[in-house]
Amino acid sequence: MRPARALIDLQALRHNYQLARETAGAKALAVVKADAYGHGAVRCAQALEAQADGFAVACIEEALELREAGIGGPILLLEGFFEASELALIVEHDLWFVVHSLWQLDAIEQASISKPLNVWLKLDSGMHRVGLHPADYQAAYKRLLSSGKVAKIVLMSHFARADELDCSRSDEQVAVFNAARQGLSAEVSLRNSPAVMGWPKVPSDWVRPGIMLYGATPFDQPQSVAERLQPVMTLESKVICVRELPACEPIGYGGGFITDRSMRVGVVAMGYADGYPRQAPTGTPVSIDGQPSRLLGRVSMDMLCVDLTDLPRAGLGSQVELWGKNVLASDVAAHAGTIPYQIFCNLRRVPRLYSGA
Template identity: 45%
Template sequence: MPRPIVARIHTHALAHNLAVARACAPRSRVWAVVKANAYGHDIAHAFPGLKQADGIALLDMDEAVRLRELGWTGPILLLEGIFEMRDWEVVEAYGLTTAIHHEDHLRMLAERRPTQPLPIYLKMNSGMNRLGFTPDAYRDAYARARDTSAIGPITLMTHFATADGPQGVSAQMTVFDQTANGLPGERSLSNSAATLWHANAHGDWVRPGIMLYGAAPSGIAADTAGRLKPAMSLVSRLLSVQTLRPGDTLGYGATFTAKGAMRIGVVACGYADGYPRTAPEGTPVVVDGVRTRVVGRVSMDMLTVDLTPCPNAGVGAAVELWGTQLPIDDVAQACGTIGYELMTAVTARVARVSDDTSPTV
């Protein structure tokens, strides 16, 4: 029998969250972002819940090929573009759309002779300062792309840095609108945060990512409570129960000392499964349906929890590290990180299992 830790993927939740994205941006089409193996959920398990998207966006060529093998015939967008000349062969063979964000991309396409012109997303650096042509260079890049025979339809694209915070998107929107004024082509600007909270930025295509998986772009669960459903439940069981006496210490480094007699549960989950080693005492966890806390240091294969609030929990009791009973954002906040990192950190040794028993949205 394998270790009891499993990442349960809720296909119906993915479909629900995609419907929320559509409702937020009813006049836009939707790229469902599945980068990082569908944010750690596994593309094969996520795909059934996202098949109603208008397109699927990701980073890696092999993930694009995998999507085609799963039966996806719609558009696929490579968000980071290509990396070397031979990548164009994959783009052509699998009918991909690619972001173009630097001079080498334009140069390579100028040298390319595809069987038919390739659609591109021409990226503007409107203030994120990662990828894209600067506003001063963007219109010239657009003109050269338009005059390149290998390039077909051009969509204008940018990415927001602060859509999830008080700064919002207005500064970058101004830069984008002023620079792109008069240029033909569809627009794609909005990530999850802008899709949820900035209707003026929706454009022709929105690109929701984290919201599809049920976490808040802001990292605060309350910001999307009641709107989004968690698409992953990381669950396990108690392997052992120990009783500590007053003064007993617990785990590596003896970082926790019992103040009185208490029961401790040992969970089959550790940092080799992707749970953060830095999770401090007090990080929430649900045991036997009751919210309690992590105590002691997380080790490679196990972590320990306080069973004081769950007196009936024994060996084999169900444990939820995050999921339908415990928002991933609450765990991330306790650990000083974000839900994105927790999702994508779940390692390959943790089985992903779809529990799509409720397929309705």
């Protein structure tokens, strides 16, 4: 069978969750949306269930997948509901959900609810994606209370630039949030992964770690908490062909790389159809039998080429790590002009093999 596969270390996942909770000094919802950023939402949630304070997903479909797999703890719908009819499922499956728009508030008031709801009331503090306007926030909170349909309200917002440690925008958003919630008695949730790791003074009774759970840093610079993360996914394959090429020979589609000397080139069973970034250029790091090397030429749908020239023991059947513990996903993403979030989420076709359960 094709040797490409993703190895998922569930013990590393648990380590990263505990690190997030201890660093934040708060309760933590493990963010497992988008199939746990490509790591497998059900298996990741099962691995964390004994220690997690709850989980966060994007939508009700993702929540129901977890419930059907037996996950019984709190699950927060980060985008709330999209149709008023979903409230019946929210009640049936005991889900928490975000209210970010006035129409959702109207729907709650008009709905027939058999048991009280757990609502996370989202403020647009400056990201300008979703969230209530600060001028509407206090009134929305009071409407939820007076509806008689809400058991608990958590006040929340989301940072736009917390991954920029020298940017004042996060402080500005905190100031907007604090002004909007003045006088309201409720728990708060502001900190995502970069805020957990890099903004320790931001108040948060609940945090929402995402990318850090999977062992990747959201920062483009060294950071103390990032150094303690353990990569959860190792994407690997094998060399399936070796070419001995003289100088001045083109490699791959478009001839984007020309050999500058006699070279040994390994062909690896991995391509953009597996989720490896097509835009990754020559020089993107790989590890071959535990030794550093580099990508050569353009990534194809099913194959890519690597440099074996200075690795005389490497050859047919050699193990190639595309990212993992030797090659950080954030480094691959940086070379490819993207972010580790995207390369994880783009993973497909390769089987996921789990350890540390």
